[in-house]
Amino acid sequence: MVVGLIGAGGIGALVATVVKDDPPPIEASAQSFPTAAAAGANEQIGLSDAVRTAAPSVVQVISGGSSGSGVIVEPRGLIVTNQHVVGTASRVTVVTADNRRIPALVETSDPQQDLAILRPNGVAGPGAQVAAEPDGGLQIGDQVFAIGSPFDLPGTVTAGIVSAVGRVNERNGIPMIQTDAPINPGNSGGGLFDLRGRLVGIPTAIAAPIRGNVGIGFAVPSSRVRTLLESVD
Numbered sequence: 001m002v003v004g005l006i007g008a009g010g011i012g013a014l015v016a017t018v019v020k021d022d023p024p025p026i027e028a029s030a031q032s033f034p035t036a037a038a039a040g041a042n043e044q045i046g047l048s049d050a051v052r053t054a055a056p057s058v059v060q061v062i063s064g065g066s067s068g069s070g071v072i073v074e075p076r077g078l079i080v081t082n083q084h085v086v087g088t089a090s091r092v093t094v095v096t097a098d099n100r101r102i103p104a105l106v107e108t109s110d111p112q113q114d115l116a117i118l119r120p121n122g123v124a125g126p127g128a129q130v131a132a133e134p135d136g137g138l139q140i141g142d143q144v145f146a147i148g149s150p151f152d153l154p155g156t157v158t159a160g161i162v163s164a165v166g167r168v169n170e171r172n173g174i175p176m177i178q179t180d181a182p183i184n185p186g187n188s189g190g191g192l193f194d195l196r197g198r199l200v201g202i203p204t205a206i207a208a209p210i211r212g213n214v215g216i217g218f219a220v221p222s223s224r225v226r227t228l229l230e231s232v233d
Contacts, residue, residue, distance in 0.1 A: 044195040051145060051157055053197030057128040058147040058190055060095040060154045061085050061104075061118070069148035069190030070094065070118060071199055073225070074127030078232060079118040080225050081189030082204050083109040086116050094118065096125050097155065107232050112172050113224055114204045116189075117232050128191060128199040130229070131222040135165040135177060136192075136200025146181045146203055146217075148190025158182040160215075167218065169205070176218040177201045183217035192219040199225070 045053070061070040061081050068085030072078070079094060086092055086106050094102045102120045109116035131137055138144070145159040160181030167178045179192065183203045192201035201219030 045197065047143070047145065047159060047195065050193060050195050050197045051147070054128055054145075054191060054193045054199075055147055055155060055157070056097045056126050057199075058097060058155065059124060060149040061189055062093040062095065063087055063089045067149060067152060068186060068188040071189075071191040071202070072120075072125050072127045073130050073199065073229065077120065077123060077127055078107070078229060079104060079120060079124060080199075080202060080229070081116050081118060082202065083111050083114045083116045084204075085189040086118070092118065094120055094124055095154065098125070100124075108228065110228055113174055113220055113228070114172075115202065115220060115225065115228050117228060119232075128193070129197070130226050131194065131198045131200045132226055134221065134223050135175075136194065136198070136222045138162045138165055138177060138194065138200055140164060142194065144179055144181055144192055144194055144200065146179070146183055146187060146190060146192050148183075148187035148203065150184035150186040152186060156187075163216070169218065174220065174224070176204075177221055179217050179219065180215040181217060182215070187217075198222075 057072045059070045061068050063086050070079040070081035090106050094104045104118040104120040107117045107119045142162045147157050158181045160179050163180050164178040166175040168175050187203045191199050194200045200222050203219045205218045207216040
């Protein structure tokens with residue numbers, strides 16, 4: 001059972017003093033980025049190469065006085081995050097991997113699945129390829145890695161294995177990917193990637209007797225992300 005959500009609320013006190021004095025968001029430049037495409041159709045690459053492929057697509061999402069993470073997805077450059085990261089906001093600020101601040105609109109959200117889609121005002125970075133298979137095509141024991149902004153530390157990478165697939169969240173009935181890749185407050189909405197550099201899940205929750213990582217984290221499968229993306233014009 002998922003017993004603790006990780007997200008913006010969990011680190012609000014930590015980041016509030018950083019956020020309130022930040023300069024206002026600036027318009028995104030017209031700079032073009034290469035697509036963060038995966039390797040071959042079925043080809044895995046080394047962990048460090050997969051991280052280099054995926055990392056530019058991960059952003060920090062700031063909503064009010066707290067923050068989480070998000071992932072730019074190809075081909076339209078929309079950003080997926082958790083609904084609990086954006087809360088009731090209609091506009092948020094995105095901090096890109098190259099440290100630009102871009103305003104973004106909350107296009108749609110799905111509280112039951114804890115997903116939200118953002119439309120940045122400009123090019124935020126290269127998009128990650130979203131795995132289409134159920135459970136991201138993952139099997140128990142596959143290596144995965146997470147990228148996000150835990151404790152307001154952008155671009156943090158953690159790695160582990162798939163501990164289970166189809167683990168049903170008893171709160172909302174959503175089957176989720178379980179991983180032992182360390183996930184902490186601020187990772188919410190960031191990416192869980194496979195060794196092809198593809199987005200396979202969105203970290204959203206942890207199960208823990210204490211607040212913080214104990215090696216049991218959960219991610220919404222990428223197939224659900226694709227379905228929500230398809231609902232956005």
